[in-house]
Amino acid sequence: MPPVSKKGTFVARLASMASTTRVIRRLPDTLINRIAAGEVVERPASALKELVENAIDAGATQIFVRLSEGGLGLIEVTDDGCGMHAEEIALALERHATSKLPDEAIELVATLGFRGEALPSIASVARVTIESRRREDGSGAQGEAWKRVVDHGALVAEGPAALPPGTRVRVEDLFGKIPARRKFLRSPRSEWASSLDVVRRLAMARPDIGFTLEHDGRRALHVQPGDNLAARVAQLVARELADNAVAVDLARGDYHLVGVAGLPTYNRGVADHQYLFVNGRPVKDRLLMGAVRGAYADMLARDRHAVLALFLNVPPEEVDVNVHPAKTEVRFRDSALVRGMIVTGLRQALSTGDRRAAQTPDAGAMRAWQAEPIVSSPAPLFTPPAAPEPARQGSIFAPSYQPTRLSEAGQAWRGYEASVMAPPVARAEEAAAPVPEAVEHPLGVARGQVAKTYIVAEASDGLVIVDQHAAHERLVLERLRAAGAGDGAAPAQALLLPEVVDLDEPACDRLEEAAPRLADFGLALERFGPAAMLVRSVPAALAKGDVQALVRDVADDLAKHGDALLLGERLDLVLATMACHGSVRAGRVLSVPEMNALLREMEVTPRSGQCNHGRPTWVKLAHGDIEKLFGRK
Secondary structure, three states: OOOHHHHHHHHHHHHHHHOOOOOOOOOOOHHHHHHHHHHHHHOOHHHHHHHHHHHHHHHOOEEEEEEEEEHHEEEEEEEEOOOOHHHHHHHHHHOOOOOOOOOOOOHHHHOOOOOOHHHHHHHOEEEEEEEEEOOOOOOOOOOOOOOEEEEEEEEEEEEEEOOOOEEEEEEEEEOOOOHHOOOOOOOOOHHHHHHHHHHHHHHHHHOOOOOEEEEEEEEEEOOOOOOHHHHHHHHHHHHHHOOOOOEEEEOOOOOEEEEEHHHHHHHEEEOOOEEEOOOOOEEOHHHHHHHHHOOOOOOOOEEEOOEEEEEEEEEHHHHHHOOOOOOOOOEEEEHHHHHHHHHHHHHHHOOOOOOOOOOOOOOHHHHOOOOOOOOOOOOOOOOOOOOOOOOOOOOOOOOOOOOOOOOOOOOOOHHOOOOOOOOOOOOOOOOOOOOOOOOOOOOOOOEEOOOEEEEEEEEEEEEEEEEEHHHHHHHHHHHHHHHHHOOOOOHHHHHHHHEEEOOOOOHHHHHHHHHHHHHHHEEEEEOOEEEEEEEEEEEEEHHOHHHHHHHHHHHHHHHHHOOOHHHHHHHHHHHHHHHHHOOOOOOOOOHHHHHHHHHHHOOOOOOOOOOOOEEEOOEEEEHHHHHHOOOOO
């Protein structure tokens, strides 16, 4: 008889179970908690998030977190919050027991936690030790500290403890008795990265609370309470963000959006530096992330992502946080208003009065500024230099000598006569008026053009180099955008022969519902049977585009985000393409007045610090940077 495979054995077991009579029974509490833990406690970072949120809800001003092996070995959270009595500790370990819902109005949740599932779920899959002590009550009585130990759902010890007012929760041996769950966890390094991200997000949301995080005896994060929002974000994300970001502040009724948004030229290759919060709760919501992409649509290359932290405060009844046990997904009653606020708030912050690009000069470019070494004894005046040795492979400049330390130039050249020195060779123009002072303008005044591509300007605080094509590309885009920002519908181009676009029925339903809003953008659609749409006109800017592709992309956008604003973003992308073709090209010689006119317009144009593809339009070498190049500092 051939051997029975494992798959065959499993199928046989299923058939045997199906043939027997099944009896409905109540599951034991320990198994119920383990099933619930599959949603709440996915990994160590999930358990850590629940414990830190409990500490925040308890009114803590200092939270200390200690981890071992990325949370696989130990998770310990200590806070100075309100604490618990002995009977409250026991009650907190029961399912659906919580102090965060004083009544049954779950739609008015004002705390991070509210389900009452976290502690019993964690205690069912790990060894949990809870020590807590109540603060003094109004009568001055001091509660005693109490400890309770639960090992994978079973109570193993309880009794008095010693600690100041507050709570300490210790989680050990996570999934120790559930090997099927533990083997699916990642390496300690990966789990540590997730745990660090959890603490960083929660610390960012509450600048009034101090956070300390230690991992395997090493302090990895420490912030003091009382920071302002911008300082806390810069401290947790990146120090240089403080110099390369703008503040976001927009209010519409009871909705309020604040935060810090990085300049488009300060970006990352992945989107893991986008921190989004709703009522102080860290979330990863597709609607919010899509709105961020839309706001930066014409300012970033497709493979780059903005760096930002946005905090949206809305009335509790306007948002549903009870979507998933992990509480990272939310649903808004007015999603169009939320999306519009984020797009508008970010674009206003990036445009009003701010024309900056990322200010830190690229380190590789700075290293490329090389200087000829200064020899100790001057060579004879007209002795030809020796032929250089062959360049070494793999070097950019490949000098045949080792560069020496920069020092002040010697006196050999100072005695040259004017007749000996070669006359300067360059294009120069006769000055029609006195040269203006650089102090009058932020981007300085033009002093020349390099490689028929870059404008060199002198500012009061340094040297400005402008990419003429990238700068003019942005200026043309803003002119086109301003021309189409008037009242009324956007200009439309009627089709000589209406075009039929075949789609599936759900896509046609979405387009038909959004047709009145799409008509405001110039896209006139009509239903043409169950699975087709008739296109009568398209936006004037898209007159030469592919109508079929346009309608299908809009249908996909509606299915993904449910908002027609993405069509407006698509128009921005088209305008960006038009601006690129209508701009001053690299290689064109500009006169000094043309250069200065370009600089002056950049100073008053929104988002002129970056081109339509997210690259900087200008860089500045401060006087200090220039002095470093010449060894003066």
